[in-house]
Amino acid sequence: MRLSGSSVLRTPAIFAVLLLPLSRADVRTCACDIARPETMAARECSLCREVEAMPPEPQTVFVRDTNPNKPNRWLALPRFHGKSPQQLLDMTPEQRCAYWSAAIAKGREVWGDRWGLAINSLEKRTQCHAHIHIGKLREDAENDRFVVVDGPADIPVPRDGDGLWLHPAGNRLHVHTEEPAGELKLQR
Numbered sequence: 001m002r003l004s005g006s007s008v009l010r011t012p013a014i015f016a017v018l019l020l021p022l023s024r025a026d027v028r029t030c031a032c033d034i035a036r037p038e039t040m041a042a043r044e045c046s047l048c049r050e051v052e053a054m055p056p057e058p059q060t061v062f063v064r065d066t067n068p069n070k071p072n073r074w075l076a077l078p079r080f081h082g083k084s085p086q087q088l089l090d091m092t093p094e095q096r097c098a099y100w101s102a103a104i105a106k107g108r109e110v111w112g113d114r115w116g117l118a119i120n121s122l123e124k125r126t127q128c129h130a131h132i133h134i135g136k137l138r139e140d141a142e143n144d145r146f147v148v149v150d151g152p153a154d155i156p157v158p159r160d161g162d163g164l165w166l167h168p169a170g171n172r173l174h175v176h177t178e179e180p181a182g183e184l185k186l187q188r
Helices: 005-023 037-041 043-052 093-114
Strands: 060-064 074-078 115-119 132-136 147-149 164-169 172-177
Touching (some): 037 043, 060 093, 074 093
Antiparallel strands (some): 060 074, 074 132, 115 164, 164 172
16 A cells, blocks of 8 residues: 555654643543552552652652653752642742741752752642742743742742742852743753
């Protein structure tokens, strides 16, 4: 059987369209529930399973990013389990402050004053468990769309489902809000 030139070109395009839903990162419909173990089997629930397998203290745990394209990245995982998908707006102000403080301390420990932190939007996340990406800030990352805050307690809570990234700026922090894929501001 012989395929015409247009059929040969259409075949890869058809496969690409069929695979698109599998490659998208979007956890807005995640049904993960730690009280129902059968719901935790999905790939997007792997960080929930990771946290549940760890001791109950400390309240923030750190794991290396398992993505081979991000060999220098850490993830900060809160012990907190809110509704699924988990978001910072579901945490109390005290929980958020402690979580940001722990992530900042890890960033400083690993990268000195070149650290950056990022939370991707729900639409860009591949995991339903809340997590902060910790990495070295890219040299070209800074832009003029940020708010300046004094510390972790002042970091704005991302809007429902939104992402952000932040980094040190002297003794203060630059927080870049409404950033769907803030982790792209960090070196891989």
